[in-house]
Amino acid sequence: MDFERVLAVLQALGDNRVEYVLIGAIGLTVHGIVRATQDVDIFVRPEKDNVARLRAALRSVFPEDPAIEEVSAADLAGEYPAIRYNSPDGSLIIDILARLGDAFSYEDLEFEEKTYEGISVRVATPKMLYEMKKNTIRLQDRADAELLKEQFGLSE
Amino acid sequence: MPIQKFRSLLEAHKALRVRPGTAEHSHALRSVFWMAARFAPERPPPPGVFKYRSIEEAQAQRKAWARGQIQGH
Numbered sequence: 001m002d003f004e005r006v007l008a009v010l011q012a013l014g015d016n017r018v019e020y021v022l023i024g025a026i027g028l029t030v031h032g033i034v035r036a037t038q039d040v041d042i043f044v045r046p047e048k049d050n051v052a053r054l055r056a057a058l059r060s061v062f063p064e065d066p067a068i069e070e071v072s073a074a075d076l077a078g079e080y081p082a083i084r085y086n087s088p089d090g091s092l093i094i095d096i097l098a099r100l101g102d103a104f105s106y107e108d109l110e111f112e113e114k115t116y117e118g119i120s121v122r123v124a125t126p127k128m129l130y131e132m133k134k135n136t137i138r139l140q141d142r143a144d145a146e147l148l149k150e151q152f153g154l155s156e
Numbered sequence: 157m158p159i160q161k162f163r164s165l166l167e168a169h170k171a172l173r174v175r176p177g178t179a180e181h182s183h184a185l186r187s188v189f190w191m192a193a194r195f196a197p198e199r200p201p202p203p204g205v206f207k208y209r210s211i212e213e214a215q216a217q218r219k220a221w222a223r224g225q226i227q228g229h
Contacts, residue, residue, distance in 0.1 A: 001189070003185065029188075030176060031176060032175060032176045034173075034174060034184045034185055035188065036188050036189065036191070038218075039218075065203075068205070079207075080208060082208040082214045084206040084208070085204075085205050086201045086203045086204060090198075090201075095211075100211055101210065101211075114176065115177060116176070117182060138215070147170075150166060150170060151170060
């Protein structure tokens with residue numbers, strides 16, 4: 001994944017006033033826990049206008065890609081709460097989420113606005129990231145949860 | 157500080173945390189992405205939009221793509 005492309009997408013999300021929350025490993029890096037990752041994970045509000053702004057943001061970075069039009073609010077709010085966009089040039093993989101099982105939806109997320117490489121981003125709080133990662137099956141998530149707990153003095 | 161010693165891996169990880177917004181943070185971000193691209197280059201997954209009923213389903217497909225990548229090398 002191309003880090004400069006990640007920054008371009010984050011800038012575009014802000015420029016297009018997308019209601020989103022950055023989670024996952026890129027979210028961790030915003031808080032100072034730097035590790036490699038293969039994708040960008042964001043939650044979005046699954047409403048028609050917001051998803052239209054999300055498509056506009058993606059189009060501004062990948063203007064030649066018609067596949068972006070397949071990202072829809074109806075899918076995110078309905079049967080497909082997880083949509084993955086792989087850019088045509090392989091420089092970016094972005095997972096777009098509207099909910100995680102019954103546990104989390106966009107409305108549940110605590111987030112803060114932070115400056116990341118000069119870009120204003122909406123990122124889940126360390127406690128929120130911890131809550132999302134602590135009970136998952138993936139070992140990487142559990143390791144992340146342990147680091148968050150230690151580094152931010154979080155408790156159960 | 158060329159050598160640092162730690163009592164556990166967690167302690168070592170903790171020492172890697174950098175203060176956001178600093179030049180050190182910016183350098184660490186770019187270094188990590190550079191190293192990943194240099195030492196663990198990925199074959200790009202198929203381009204396009206993919207839809208999943210759950211995050212688990214999405215993760216399973218990532219694993220399948222990764223397995224294909226390993227087998228392909």
